[in-house]
Amino acid sequence: MKALVAVKRVIDYNVKIRVKADKTGVETANVKMSMNPFDEIAVEEALRLREAGIIEEVIAVSLGVAQCQETIRTALAMGADRGVLVETNAELQPLAVAKLLKAVILQENPEIVIIGKQAIDDDCNQTGQMLSALLGWPQATFASKLKISDGHAEVTREVDGGLETVAIGLPAVITTDLRLNEPRYASLPNIMRAKKKPIVTTTPEALGIDITPRLVVLKVEEPPKRQGGRKVGSVAELVDKLKTEARVI
Amino acid sequence: MAALVVAEHDNAALKPATLNAVAAAKEIAGEDVDILVAGKDCGAVAETAAAVAGVRKVLLADDGAYDHGLAENVAPLLVRLAEGYSHLLAPATTSGKNLMPRVAALLDVMQISDISAVVSPDTFVRPIYAGNALQTVQSKDPIKVITVRGTAFPPGEATGGSAAIEAIAPTGSVGLSEFVRAELSKSERPELTSARIIISGGRGMQSGDNFHLLEKVADRLGAAVGASRAAVDAGFVPNDYQVGQTGKIVAPELYIAVGISGAIQHLAGMKDSKVIVAINKDEEAPIFQIADYGLVGDLFRILPELEAELERRQ
Numbered sequence: 002m003k004a005l006v007a008v009k010r011v012i013d014y015n016v017k018i019r020v021k022a023d024k025t026g027v028e029t030a031n032v033k034m035s036m037n038p039f040d041e042i043a044v045e046e047a048l049r050l051r052e053a054g055i056i057e058e059v060i061a062v063s064l065g066v067a068q069c070q071e072t073i074r075t076a077l078a079m080g081a082d083r084g085v086l087v088e089t090n091a092e093l094q095p096l097a098v099a100k101l102l103k104a105v106i107l108q109e110n111p112e113i114v115i116i117g118k119q120a121i122d123d124d125c126n127q128t129g130q131m132l133s134a135l136l137g138w139p140q141a142t143f144a145s146k147l148k149i150s151d152g153h154a155e156v157t158r159e160v161d162g163g164l165e166t167v168a169i170g171l172p173a174v175i176t177t178d179l180r181l182n183e184p185r186y187a188s189l190p191n192i193m194r195a196k197k198k199p200i201v202t203t204t205p206e207a208l209g210i211d212i213t214p215r216l217v218v219l220k221v222e223e224p225p226k227r228q229g230g231r232k233v234g235s236v237a238e239l240v241d242k243l244k245t246e247a248r249v250i
Numbered sequence: 251m252a253a254l255v256v257a258e259h260d261n262a263a264l265k266p267a268t269l270n271a272v273a274a275a276k277e278i279a280g281e282d283v284d285i286l287v288a289g290k291d292c293g294a295v296a297e298t299a300a301a302v303a304g305v306r307k308v309l310l311a312d313d314g315a316y317d318h319g320l321a322e323n324v325a326p327l328l329v330r331l332a333e334g335y336s337h338l339l340a341p342a343t344t345s346g347k348n349l350m351p352r353v354a355a356l357l358d359v360m361q362i363s364d365i366s367a368v369v370s371p372d373t374f375v376r377p378i379y380a381g382n383a384l385q386t387v388q389s390k391d392p393i394k395v396i397t398v399r400g401t402a403f404p405p406g407e408a409t410g411g412s413a414a415i416e417a418i419a420p421t422g423s424v425g426l427s428e429f430v431r432a433e434l435s436k437s438e439r440p441e442l443t444s445a446r447i448i449i450s451g452g453r454g455m456q457s458g459d460n461f462h463l464l465e466k467v468a469d470r471l472g473a474a475v476g477a478s479r480a481a482v483d484a485g486f487v488p489n490d491y492q493v494g495q496t497g498k499i500v501a502p503e504l505y506i507a508v509g510i511s512g513a514i515q516h517l518a519g520m521k522d523s524k525v526i527v528a529i530n531k532d533e534e535a536p537i538f539q540i541a542d543y544g545l546v547g548d549l550f551r552i553l554p555e556l557e558a559e560l561e562r563r564q
């Protein structure tokens with residue numbers, strides 16, 4: 002069996018983002034970029050399945066600008082076997098990403114596709130669900146536990162009220178939640194080794210997919226600032242303020 | 251123009267998040283707002299939905315295939331119903347987030363995720379980068395598939411309406427997935443997303459056992475108990491306590507953050523609360539910058555004192 006993981010290049014989660022003065026978006030020049038943290042969890046889970054002997058190969062796919070190669074290299078350094086880059090400078094929205102991934106999947110025929118539940122830049126939380134819909138496959142989103150046996154998967158999902166477990170047949174799309182695993186760090190020898198692993202590059206045109214955005218971004222703004230910073234000296238004063246000033250208790 | 255809102259429920263009761271989504275739908279489609287109740291033996295939910303003020307019609311799809319709201323089975327039903335609507339909405343809960351992108355892809359449209367404001371029927375505001383930026387987007391698609399950030403839309407009235415309930419034919423099971431079991435947290439306290447007061451603990455709580463200090467204060471206030479991702483990652487409490495970018499988004503009247511430093515991803519889940527209180531021993535903690543009332547000190551001393559003070563002044 003093969004596993005395919007999708008890895009998105011996003012602004013590093015430690016970076017405090019800045020909205021551009023012309024309101025067209027968020028400043029990305031000279032900003033540290035990293036793999037979307039939920040996708041790291043996806044890579045880790047696929048590697049564990051390979052280490053458990055359940056799958057033989059892990060393919061890492063990224064979509065976007067040429068620098069997404071670096072994100073694929075990170076996945077390869079963690080242990081993925083090879084990469085596919087769908088290269089474009091155009092804006093990619095989740096529906097287009099799902100269509101492109103479907104095209105790659107029809108070429109690669111993985112039995113299991115694992116991707117992050119959301120990307121920390123657009124916070125959309127769509128791609129996995131859309132991909133499984135387009136493929137006509139089952140979906141197990143927000144996974145915190147994955148058990149695979151005999152062509153089936155039992156997936157425990159993080160839901161609002163607690164946990165829910167579903168059984169699905171393979172092939173399937175699984176999206177990762179935080180507690181699925183703790184991703185490994187790439188060791189220096191593995192980083193060196195990753196440089197020799199193959200990455201195939203293709204394009205939306207070569208895959209025959211229309212990626213025209215369906216949502217037009219009219220503007221991006223900063224949220225209203227909150228006025229805070231006032232301190233109180235004691236518990237009694239706090240309760241007093243909450244009762245008489247804020248009137249919330 | 252007409253909007254269909256997917257009801258959030260457990261076959262027995264309508265969940266309050268539905269009312270926030272109805273409020274957003276009314277801003278878009280005025281009086282032409284219908285509710286879909288898809289479930290099994292969920293007639294009581296349909297009756298509650300019919301009483302929601304300003305709802306035109308309730309569609310009831312009662313079938314075993316919809317028992318646990320599996321997206322694979324519910325999505326084809328929405329696709330069939332989509333013909334009669336310009337907008338399909340659901341609350342941005344885990345079930346809404348699971349279902350709606352599947353519907354959008356089957357309709358070949360882009361979903362508009364987690365909207366926080368309606369500008370016009372095709373233009374919406376939504377938070378990105380954990381709420382550190384707000385994006386205004388215009389949809390070019392013929393049908394708008396939307397999830398609604400509940401905290402951004404005050405809930406509509408739960409009573410006063412008398413919509414007709416129309417039973418509709420189910421689409422059946424597509425046989426792709428099966429529900430196995432649910433392990434739901436049991437709590438006597440209010441639910442996080444609808445609580446008027448929330449008290450949350452972070453890494454500073456040091457252990458899960460220490461959360462009983464928070465619970466005592468919570469019970470004095472009738473509050474829900476939440477947690478930061480750090481506290482969840484450390485294994486103090488289950489993930490369904492988590493407030494933040496990757497957990498629940500809340501906006502109560504009063505949010506009390508205890509032993510929480512104020513990481514961006516936590517602030518993303520609670521900074522729209524009306525009043526924020528921070529209790530932390532580190533006076534440099536970023537949480538104080540957004541707190542209306544900050545109290546610097548040892549939470550293990552402050553929490554019992556707070557409980558006693560609340561008792562004294564009750």
